[in-house]
Amino acid sequence: MEMEVPLQVLLSLCLIGVCSLVVYLYYIAWLRPQGIRSKLRQQGIAGPPSLFLYGSSLEMKRLLMAERTRGGRGGEVKHGFTQHVFPHFEQWRKEYGPVFTYSLGNAVVLHVSHPDWVKEISLCSSLDLGKSSYLKKSHEPLFGQGILKSSGRSWSHQRKILAPEFFSDKVKGMVELMVDSAWPLLKSWEEKVELSGGTAAINVDEDLRRYSADVISRTCFGSNYSRGKEIFLKIRELQKAVSSPNLFAEITGLRFPTKGGREVHRLNREISSLILKTVKDSNGTEQYTSQKSLLQAILRSADDDLPSPATPDSFVVDICKNVYFAGHETTAVTTSWCLMLLALHPQWQARARAEAAAVCRHRPPDANSLQKMKTLTMVIQETLRLYPPGAYVARETMQEMEFGGVRIPKGVSIFVQSSALHHDPSIWGPDVLEFNPERFARGVLGACQLPQTYLPFGVGPRTCLGQHFAMTELKVLLSLILLRFSISLSPNYRHSPALRLIVEPEHGVELLLKKAEVLVTSSGIYQ
Template sequence: MATLGASPAAPPPWSLLCALVALAALWFTWRVLEWAWLSPRRVGRALRAQGLRGTAYRFPSGDLPEEVRLLAAEVAKPMPLLSHDISARVAPLLYKGVKDHGKVSMGWEGPTPRVILNDPKLVREVLSNKFGHFKISQLPANFIKMVANGLANHEGEKWVVHRKIINPAFHVEKLKKMLPAFTSCTSELIKRWEDLVESGKGREIDVWPELQDLTGDAISRAAFGSSLSEGRRIFRIQSEQVQLATHMSKTSLYIPGYTYLPTTLNRRVKANSREVEELLKGIITKKERAMKNGHADDDDTDMLGLLMMSNMKESQESGSSKPMMTIDDIVGELKIFYFAGMDTTSVTLTWTMIMLSMHPEWQERARDEVLQVFGNKQPDHNGVNQLKVVTMVLYEVLRLYPPFTFLARQPHKEVELGGVTYPPGVQLFLPILTIHHDPDVWGKDVNEFKPARFAEGVSKASKDGAGFFPFGWGPRRCIGQNFALLEAKVALSMILQRFSFELSPSYTHAPFRVASLQPDHGAQIMLKKI
């Protein structure tokens, strides 16, 4: 029996701990409920109230299962050999959304609302970012760190500083000095092909991996100059990284935190990332040493040298005692240069050889122009600028088969666009592929290969001149656009000088998006010496 007037016993420590755990569990449950259920439903109602049509949110994965189902169904169907009507196959969910719900429609990437803007004027308004309302829609942080942490991912002041430092490396005069790297790499490719192809006979070659090797070598020489062997190793690793990390990012959409689990795939990606960073830091250290010893000057023509000199100059002019870009920053820029650059030019060249095989009349026109401008000599910069037909062909390939099929942005505050008010967190999907294949923008012949539509330039090729986005648009337009086009024109010209080509009977037309738009079963071409 308790003594009268005695104070009550203090609760045992474990009960207090249990209470704290229970409160934490309630808080966590509420946050998950808000993220995965309440917020999507609230935003969905607000957008629908403004007249936006689209799919209803399905807990917890949104439209992702439907996207997987549609993609599997499209991939299972054979595609007509000469068809360029690829939107439904490559981006079935986007294609269905536009078809069913209109050019501006709503869908769901997990609990994140995704608004498709299949209107070039709205796309340009977003990409111009005139009032700073939009930011890039980030990839998972782990993906960025391991594969592509550079200019394309930065925002604000960091983006401004990096863009200013990197710009000089892509000036026309600097690109001219990189042209020998392009011609040298292409000469090696042509020599290898000539050794494989007997005179007077055709030889089947899968040009897709061949052209990947070509652009990887060209980037290695252009970026690192004498450090070619390390550059080639980086290219091989980054090629694998793109494949692995793309697969990993798709899985992480279903399993939050998946990229941090100790799976075989994740360990491989992390090991690759460490090796690339070690190789790049070694190359940077050697370049720094050469610059300190006076072995580098303003005529240094490799990308790394130009970048480091620009960094040094910008740091001195700003009065900073430290470099504006750290070694880690430079490593990130070089990694994204490989990530974007190696795929952009190789897939463009691959689809160009496929298109010219399908349309031999344009192959002959392009070859006639190349021989008229260069004869049998290697391309030079002045001659490349005279290539009208080749440029038209490349633009039409980039229209029908853009390397990257979409861009994504998010408003960082409430913003009105096209009569609809979007809250922060909505993902604005800018579908390059479906705009490039929109008959309202390009005409009834939109899915035909007609390079002549670019005869008067990009501005007059589509309705209102606003429908062509292969390298993005506005202040964040791809900084490597001129680099990629120069490399593609040089390589294509040299191939046309030496070979005629047609599709092999074993070729299967199967465009498929990995990181970029690639031929799913390779690009088997019959080459014949001229």
């Protein structure tokens, strides 16, 4: 005969379960992070106060709203965007110094902008210093377990796959494909100039994204932009959808089926399906089999002993999503900033154009001519200094570690703020907020007192694998644009850098384009 469980017992069990959950959440959301911050305070690392569940995020929002209330940036172009985008960091740096701690939900962050600390971090090769797990839950649909968010064995495994595909010799072989990708963009701009009577106002951002997407598709996946267009559009939608942190998910690891959450899930599912279809369609085609693409390297490794919890399909999808995002978004945004700065500084525009015309010698750029474009290289380096696409380099201590003589507990996120270092007059001189590519005439080592503080491509062993690829792509497109067009800034341009995972022009970059005196066609003949 079955015995019935009394209702009172069931209620007691439910109450115990709820109380256990509350105690657990209180521990992970408050006691644990407060204990970590206490250990840092005992070693002299101070910071703003923290609130239960919110950490320092409400104070961050208050300072950001106060900065916006003081008025927009309007049409005036001032290059020091840190106060505008990160007023909380500027305030806390003044109060607590270049190294301070704060909380984001239950995540403890160590903010670093001290050059000596940055040098130590850059020299650290231990896997105990991994990628920050802050926002990993919020960003998981966009990055999955890909190289941009992974640590330890998973990161090491992916890096071994990807690194050889971006070696210098491989990138040299991609230049012709990069040039081919540029002709449709240049032709469309030329038609707009002609239809507008000689001068056209063009918002360049989406065109540059399409170009970068086509380059990634051709060089890495043996495809093209028209084939992968839907993937890139959905990745852009997903980027916007996950750009705001989900503190509840970050603290608990749980997701409620909200309207926004369902949209993110839908986009993620569709992107995964599209990538797998592209992989299936590409496998066996003549273009795929004749070209040793990055996709082949990924597929060859998909059946290896994958780190848990990866499956062959998720492994392929996650790496592809990371390459799609990192390979086209940051490069396109940097191109937008470069064109904005060249439009503002016609003397540097003319100098870069003359150099490109001299080294190309009546041909489209190739690997040899790109190496000779010293002026354009300096322009790009200075653009990356003034407008680094990554707001900060984010790391996390997987075990207790020591930097700057401070013992940092396990689980602390270390944020090295790029713009604070790039815009520091004690490092770069009194003209730090001026566009002066000449400072890079002798390279990074000659540009500043502390070269480790220049980190547009990250820092240390996790430095961006694709930096040579990105620099090559930037020089190809910028040189072709300068040889065809003279550019100036549209009066409609509103200068307002904004953080959307990367620092990009909030309202886009609108330029006035007209034909340059020196032109080059797809057949390689100057007109």
